[in-house]
Amino acid sequence: MIEAVGLTKRYGDKTAVYNLSFQVRPGSVTGFLGPNGSGKSTTMRMILGLDNPSSGQVTIGGYPYRKLPNAPRQVGALLDAKAVHGGRHARNHLLCLAQLSGIPARRVDEVLGVVGLQDVAKKRSKGFSLGMGQRLGIAAALLGDPQVLLFDEPVNGLDPEGILWVRNLMKSLAAEGRTVFVSSHLMSEMAVTADHLIVIGRGQLLADMSVRDFISHNSADFARVRTPETEPQQREKLTAALTEAGGQVLPEQDGALRVMGLPLPRISDLAHSADVRLWELSPHQASLEEAYMRMTQGAVDYRSTIDQRAGLQQELPPGAMPPPQMPVPGQGQPGWYAPPPPQQGGQPFAMPQAQPPAGPPAGPYGAPAGPGAGEPNPYAQPAGAAPAAAPAQPSSAAPDLTKPEEAR
């Protein structure tokens, strides 16, 4: 198991990771998500002892990486597939790594076969495509047959067959009881690969829950209803009937209606009573991508001005408050982020930040918050500045909604 407690990393004035606490458990694939620059790679580097935390700690099986006995046999990682000596043959590259860790040479040939590079084993890696480089990096991660595996963007550059292969590899490694921690920006892939998600934004924890809970907490299911296009009055009649029955009705771009708050049989009955014919009545469940976009909207640092002009951001369902902008250090915004799950009537979905101590502050796991919690929050609101929206309750007063069981 990987465990981070109050993990914080500063580079000069820049706080890349702030007071991050989470656990990555064995036996499942844990996805690590967050917008560009949110601190995923920095966190992974700290897990692997490549960067020292400014405060807090992270351990693997109870030890900091650098104190793990025979670490390369226990932990494998793909961080940067380009970080290889390009002049070396693929096999020689792996052989060097194996010799450094006391791994027998036959294991090199085994992993070359596992990643499908056996035919180019004698080729210099500088001639490798992006996808081949990724495969070589994955081979290196698997070399020591480790129980704990970290992959930073493993499907980057892979073709569809390679993506499917990585998906199955991750799942089978987890099914063998290993700890698999994988970052990716490919939401469709994460939806079918990961069991659990850790989501960060601007270095802070936004969510720590199963994929299923993440989607249901950050999106609303709805029904799509379509009436005959030739009879617009039927659409209006249905809209009135559904609204009167307590449904929330929004027009879809293609002329259909998006209905929230009413089950499908009720919509059907209401249409029947109003003498409205339906051409479509279908359930719709939000995708991981939709849920992720909703949750992280306020924590995105780099966004195209063209996207904004074209209105490509997610449309909010009725009744939902727009997510507040996540605080930026030095801009006097509150030290918390609260995207609203629509099914909870727009109540903020909050990750409480460390509060001024009135007793030992609670961390996300019920334990006292880590060392970073005692430090000044770089995202904290200066005295006198008004919060942009109703603040989340301190963790002692409110359930920790990053934990699905406590959120119910």
Ligand SMILES: Nc1ncnc2c1ncn2[C@@H]1O[C@H](COP(=O)(O)OP(=O)(O)OP(=O)(O)O)[C@@H](O)[C@H]1O
């Ligand atoms: N060595 C460094 N020196 C200074 N700043 C750094 C350093 N490494 C990372 N940062 C900064 O820390 C922040 C987090 O970067 P990080 O690479 O961890 O994000 P990320 O979530 O992995 O991003 P991406 O999804 O784009 O790979 C960024 O603002 C980055 O510029």
